[in-house]
Amino acid sequence: MQSERRMARFDLYERTVHWLAALSYLYAALTGLALWSHKLYWLAWVFGGGVTVRGLHPWGGTIFAVVLAVMFRKWAGQMKLDTDDREWLRKAHKYAVHEEEGVPESGRFNAGQKMLFWSQALATVLLFATGLVLWWPEVMPRTLRLAAVLIHPLAAIGSIGGIIIHIYMGTAAVPGALRSMVQGWVTPSWAASHHRKWYRESSER
Numbered sequence: 001m002q003s004e005r006r007m008a009r010f011d012l013y014e015r016t017v018h019w020l021a022a023l024s025y026l027y028a029a030l031t032g033l034a035l036w037s038h039k040l041y042w043l044a045w046v047f048g049g050g051v052t053v054r055g056l057h058p059w060g061g062t063i064f065a066v067v068l069a070v071m072f073r074k075w076a077g078q079m080k081l082d083t084d085d086r087e088w089l090r091k092a093h094k095y096a097v098h099e100e101e102g103v104p105e106s107g108r109f110n111a112g113q114k115m116l117f118w119s120q121a122l123a124t125v126l127l128f129a130t131g132l133v134l135w136w137p138e139v140m141p142r143t144l145r146l147a148a149v150l151i152h153p154l155a156a157i158g159s160i161g162g163i164i165i166h167i168y169m170g171t172a173a174v175p176g177a178l179r180s181m182v183q184g185w186v187t188p189s190w191a192a193s194h195h196r197k198w199y200r201e202s203s204e205r
């Protein structure tokens with residue numbers, strides 16, 4: 001049997017940072033949901049009870065914010081939108097229904113992935129800043145506390161919506177993507193069909 005050719009996609013550092021972000025995110029998001037709504041309070045029991053969850057949720061959020069800052073440092077330079085990306089976003093509805101004609105080729109990350117990156121970075125800044133206010137309400141002015149009570153759950157809901165789409169895209173919708181984040185490699189045909197510009201540039205090197 002001919003062995004499958006491989007193209008390196010994510011190195012060990014990128015994969016480690018990504019999965020630390022995913023783990024700390026899931027912890028912060030699920031414990032946050034438990035504190036947010038009494039209908040979701042059962043989640044608190046999964047994570048050790050109400051008192052534990054109230055004490056550890058801010059620490060989970062802090063760990064996530066630190067890991068995301070590391071991810072930001074690694075990937076921000078590669079996430080800038082170019083003219084092809086802007087065109088890609090205008091034609092994203094075609095990409096969504098697999099009608100790829102006229103949709104510009106993607107580099108290492110497509111414009112949808114770049115938007116996920118920037119929106120999660122913004123949500124994390126909002127969540128962390130407002131989270132600090134809610135962590136020490138007694139030393140915060142009233143207006144800041146009111147703003148935090150409103151913005152923290154809104155940023156969380158927006159972020160969770162984006163991550164649900166991200167998990168769907170990374171697992172069910174794009175076969176082969178999960179392996180790239182677990183084992184680090186993709187096949188050349190996967191690269192050519194999902195990130196053709198990156199495939200061409202990598203093959204020319």
Ligand code: HEM
Pocket residue numbers: 009018021022023025026109112113114116117120163166167170171177178179180181
């Ligand atoms: C918890 C479950 C998660 C799963 C199953 C998952 C899966 C994946 C996969 C498969 C990729 C590679 C996509 C590709 O090569 O095309 C990826 C990339 C990425 N992930 Fe995740 N991820 C998860 C959570 C997160 C979280 C919590 C964040 C940050 C808030 C995050 C941020 C990113 C970013 C920025 C990329 C690179 C751009 C992209 O592919 O969208 N991921 N993820």
